[in-house]
Amino acid sequence: MDWAVERTGQPVTGNRFAERALRVRVGGVLVFLVLLSFAFGVASRRFLTVENARIIAFNAAILVIAACAEALVVITRNLDVSIGSIMGLAGYLAADLVARAPGLGYAIVLVPLLVGALLGVLNGSLVAYGRVPSIVATLGTLSVYRGVTFIYARGQEVTSTRLPHWMLRGADLMVLGVPSLVIVAVAVVALLTALLSTRPAFRQLYAVGSNPQAAYFYGLRTRRVVLLAYTLSGLLGGLAGFLYAARVGTVTVILARGWELSALAAVVIGGVSIQGGSGNLIGVAFGAIVLATIDNGLVLLGVPEFWRMFIQGAAIILAVGVDALIDRRIRRVLELRRAGRRV
Amino acid sequence: MAGLTFLVKRWEPVLVVLILAAGAWSSTLSPYYLNVDQLFDSSRNFVIPGLLALGLVPVVLTGEIDLSLGSILAVGTILLAKLALLHVPLGVAIAALVATGALLGFLNGLLVASFGLPSLAVTLGTMGAYRGIAFIVGTEEGYTDFDPGYLWLGETALRGIVPVSLLLFALAVVLFAVGVHATVFGRRLFAIGGSLEASRFTGLRVTRIKIQTYVLSGVVSALAALVWIGQYGSARADNADGVILLVITAVVLGGVDINGARGTVLGVTFSVLLLGTLTNGMGLANIPGPTQTVVFGSLLVLSVLVSNVVRWRTA
Numbered sequence: 001m002d003w004a005v006e007r008t009g010q011p012v013t014g015n016r017f018a019e020r021a022l023r024v025r026v027g028g029v030l031v032f033l034v035l036l037s038f039a040f041g042v043a044s045r046r047f048l049t050v051e052n053a054r055i056i057a058f059n060a061a062i063l064v065i066a067a068c069a070e071a072l073v074v075i076t077r078n079l080d081v082s083i084g085s086i087m088g089l090a091g092y093l094a095a096d097l098v099a100r101a102p103g104l105g106y107a108i109v110l111v112p113l114l115v116g117a118l119l120g121v122l123n124g125s126l127v128a129y130g131r132v133p134s135i136v137a138t139l140g141t142l143s144v145y146r147g148v149t150f151i152y153a154r155g156q157e158v159t160s161t162r163l164p165h166w167m168l169r170g171a172d173l174m175v176l177g178v179p180s181l182v183i184v185a186v187a188v189v190a191l192l193t194a195l196l197s198t199r200p201a202f203r204q205l206y207a208v209g210s211n212p213q214a215a216y217f218y219g220l221r222t223r224r225v226v227l228l229a230y231t232l233s234g235l236l237g238g239l240a241g242f243l244y245a246a247r248v249g250t251v252t253v254i255l256a257r258g259w260e261l262s263a264l265a266a267v268v269i270g271g272v273s274i275q276g277g278s279g280n281l282i283g284v285a286f287g288a289i290v291l292a293t294i295d296n297g298l299v300l301l302g303v304p305e306f307w308r309m310f311i312q313g314a315a316i317i318l319a320v321g322v323d324a325l326i327d328r329r330i331r332r333v334l335e336l337r338r339a340g341r342r343v
Numbered sequence: 344m345a346g347l348t349f350l351v352k353r354w355e356p357v358l359v360v361l362i363l364a365a366g367a368w369s370s371t372l373s374p375y376y377l378n379v380d381q382l383f384d385s386s387r388n389f390v391i392p393g394l395l396a397l398g399l400v401p402v403v404l405t406g407e408i409d410l411s412l413g414s415i416l417a418v419g420t421i422l423l424a425k426l427a428l429l430h431v432p433l434g435v436a437i438a439a440l441v442a443t444g445a446l447l448g449f450l451n452g453l454l455v456a457s458f459g460l461p462s463l464a465v466t467l468g469t470m471g472a473y474r475g476i477a478f479i480v481g482t483e484e485g486y487t488d489f490d491p492g493y494l495w496l497g498e499t500a501l502r503g504i505v506p507v508s509l510l511l512f513a514l515a516v517v518l519f520a521v522g523v524h525a526t527v528f529g530r531r532l533f534a535i536g537g538s539l540e541a542s543r544f545t546g547l548r549v550t551r552i553k554i555q556t557y558v559l560s561g562v563v564s565a566l567a568a569l570v571w572i573g574q575y576g577s578a579r580a581d582n583a584d585g586v587i588l589l590v591i592t593a594v595v596l597g598g599v600d601i602n603g604a605r606g607t608v609l610g611v612t613f614s615v616l617l618l619g620t621l622t623n624g625m626g627l628a629n630i631p632g633p634t635q636t637v638v639f640g641s642l643l644v645l646s647v648l649v650s651n652v653v654r655w656r657t658a
Contacts, residue, residue: 079463132647133601135408135463139591143640150633264467274461306482306580310475316468320460 028322029270029286032315036290040297047300054179060292061181062244064285065188066259067266069236071284072192074267076229077209077276078127078134082119083237084259085145090115091241092149092158095251099162106166112242113235119145120234124227142260146253153253160249171246181243188236189285196281205229210277265312266291269319273327290315354598354650358613362620369624376627379504386509387574389619391416391567392586393512396593396611397519398563401556403594404523404532406539406603407455407462409557412564412590413583414473415447419568420578421477423493424486433492440565447473448561452554470587477580486578497573508570515563520608532556536603592643593618598650 041048066083073080090112098108119141126137160168173180195202204225207215216222245251270287272279291312298308370376395412402409419440426436451469455462500506523529531552535542543549572578591601597614599606618639625635 126644126648130648131651132644136591136595136601136647137644139588140640140642140644143588143636143643147633147635147637147640150631151637261467261471265471268464268467274464304479304482306475306478308475309471310479313468313471313473313475316471317454317460317465320464320468321454321458324458324460 028326029283029290029319032269032319033286033290033293036293036297040293040300044297044300047297052296052300054177056289056292056296057182058179059296060285060289061179061185062240062247063259063262063266063288063291064185065236065240065243066256066263067270067284067288068188068192068281069233069240070260070263071267071270071272071279071281072205072229072233072236073134074264074272074274075205075209075276075279076226077212078226078229079264080123080138080230080233081135081260081264082123082138082142082145083233083263084256084261085142085149086116086119086234086237087241087244087256087259088253089119089145089149089241090238091245091255092153092251092253094242095158095163095245096153098164098167099158102164105164108167109242112238114238116238116241117231117235120231120237121227123234124230127230128223128226146257149255150253155253157253158245158251163246163249163251167246168249171243181247184239184243185285188239189281193281201225201228206277208276262291265316268316268323271319271323273323274320287319355607355610355613358597358610358617362613362617365617365620365624369620369627372624373627376624383500383504383506383509385619385623386506386512388622389615390506390508390512391570391574391583392589392593392618393612393615394515394567394570395560395564395586395590396597396615397515397608398560399590399594400519400599400606400608400611401523401529401532402462402560403599403601404536404603404606405553405556406536407553407556408466408591408601409451409462409560410466410587411447411451411469411473412560413586414470414477415444415561415564416568416571416583416586417477417580418443418447418473418480419565420571420582421481421486421580423568423572424481424489424578427486427489427493430490433490436493437569440568441562444561444563444565445558446561447565448558449554451561452557455557456550456553474580474584477582481578481580483580487576489572489576493569494573494576497570498576499573508573511570516608516612520612523608528552528555533604536600536605589618589639592639596643596646598646 037048046052066087070080070083093115094108094112097111098104123138123141126132126141127134130137132140170180175183196205197203204215204220205228207218207220208222208225212222215225241256244256248255266287267279267284268274268287269290270279270284272284294311294315295308298305298311366376375381395416399409399412422440422443423436426439431439447469451462451466454460454465454469495507496511497508501510523532531542531547534545534547535549535552539549568578568582571582575582593615594606594611595601596617597606597611599611621638622635625638
């Protein structure tokens with residue numbers, strides 16, 4: 001490698017390539033979305049319309065928030081497979097409480113946030129302080145949180161007639177032609193993106209994820225960073241659960257079951273490396289939109305529901321494949337650069 | 344066979360004590376618990392996840408994971424259903440089943456080992472894709488038209504007492520125990536899980552061995568489909584949906600390190616028996632499913648947490 005650099009004498013071009021490749025990593029999901037939309041647009045006349053775009057955005061909104069929750073944890077090189085159960089428990093508790101005590105009003109929004117954050121703290125403590133591998137810890141809490149929801153509910157569901165009017169209407173509300181859920185999702189993505197790219201406390205998520213040991217030796221309190229990621233993730237999960245409860249109206253104990261997989265899929269498709277340390281939430285949001293677009297397109301084309309799972313699965317593999325390819329190129333270029341500096 | 348002394352380590356005795364405790368507790372709940380028929384029959388609770396857990400062990404020992412096992416099982420049940428409709432002889436059907444399981448496992452292994460993609464993401468993908476295949480081929484229909492031969496393995500009990508599927512599980516335990524702990528192949532799994540780099544430098548064909556573990560887990564999962572159709576007398580594309588949680592619980596509770604290189608087949612076998620005993624006992628005690636879920640989840644987390652704490656104390 002060394003001699004190649006010496007001969008070309010231009011390690012700088014490598015630098016530029018690395019930057020470009022990093023940008024491609026985010027752009028990859030966009031390219032995929034455009035290709036997908038093109039294919040669906042050709043196949044169905046009803047696909048490329050403003051109304052349909054609105055439907056896709058509406059359907060993607062809550063998944064965007066859940067996927068952001070998942071992404072925060074994945075960036076630190078951990079996993080949270082309990083996010084669906086957090087959504088379920090927080091969403092159910094909030095719905096049940098507001099049905100019993102309608103006087104709570106808007107203050108009820110605090111309940112799912114608090115419950116979600118608490119469940120996140122438990123996950124984070126197990127992983128960061130108990131040193132339980134994250135997949136094991138959250139696989140356990142996936143069962144525990146869902147089980148607690150069942151036990152608390154005693155087989156009852158909260159019917160939409162018992163939910164306050166503002167909650168149900170709020171979920172379907174349009175503000176200047178944009179669904180309210182979409183506005184919430186955009187706000188969440190914007191806020192977290194700003195924090196992640198500017199605030200030191202949030203930059204540390206990337207540091208811990210890209211090399212936990214180096215981060216520790218550098219002096220970062222890695223355990224606290226991981227705990228922070230899980231806590232925020234739980235909080236967002238609680239929010240997503242509440243919004244989902246408001247959207248579906250009739251809240252059952254299996255609310256949001258299986259969402260951990262969709263969220264993880266959106267994260268991976270959105271270009272967040274499952275090995276931690278890279279990716280951003282705008283990509284993740286588009287990852288969720290890709291999933292919603294696939295669903296929507298298949299319905300419009302009248303493709304049997306059965307193809308959905310197959311195509312989603314294939315999309316995940318394709319995404320990690322492309323990601324690995326880009327990753328390898330970046331590594332090679334960085335190696336060249338390092339060699340170049342020594343020369 | 345000297346390697347088999349390796350089987351017994353600290354964790355296994357703990358599991359045995361837990362099994363006995365769970366059994367003793369169950370026997371206080373119902374006078375029918377300690378009935379031989381009942382005990383053998385209750386093995387139907389755990390044989391299928393048990394087989395999948397055994398199949399997963401070699402994969403996890405190398406430091407990888409396979410989430411797609413339940414989906415491979417579903418492809419298997421649908422395949423058997425379609426072959427049964429054509430009245431294909433059982434021998435041919437089993438050959439096709441093994442080939443399919445091997446192919447799906449090979450695909451996992453290829454993506455993980457040859458292309459170097461993260462196994463968690465890859466098998467998350469194939470979990471969906473394979474389940475999708477089961478649905479595309481089988482639709483949402485339930486198939487119940489099987490020749491008696493197809494059902495024999497899963498439904499028959501020898502002398503009316505010992506289920507054949509339990510014997511199959513016992514055979515699988517022995518094969519996996521020997522394969523993992525007393526063969527060169529088995530030792531290599533530990534080597535790869537311990538250090539991929541070092542294994543490569545010593546000349547191990549890491550890629551090939553990893554692919555072999557995935558093929559093996561694929562074949563075992565497909566064969567579990569044969570037990571499934573016998574047990575339930577039916578096949579549908581959503582068979583074994585969500586079973587992977589129980590399977591990973593069994594593997595981890597059995598003392599296998601999810602990061603690889605540590606664990607025993609005996610431990611996993613005991614943890615499968617423990618989960619089976621608990622399911623049986625809690626069922627007899629009319630403890631509702633959700634509570635059982637909480638118990639299993641807590642058990643999973645606590646098993647790792649407690650052993651961590653013990654290790655810190657002694658370290």
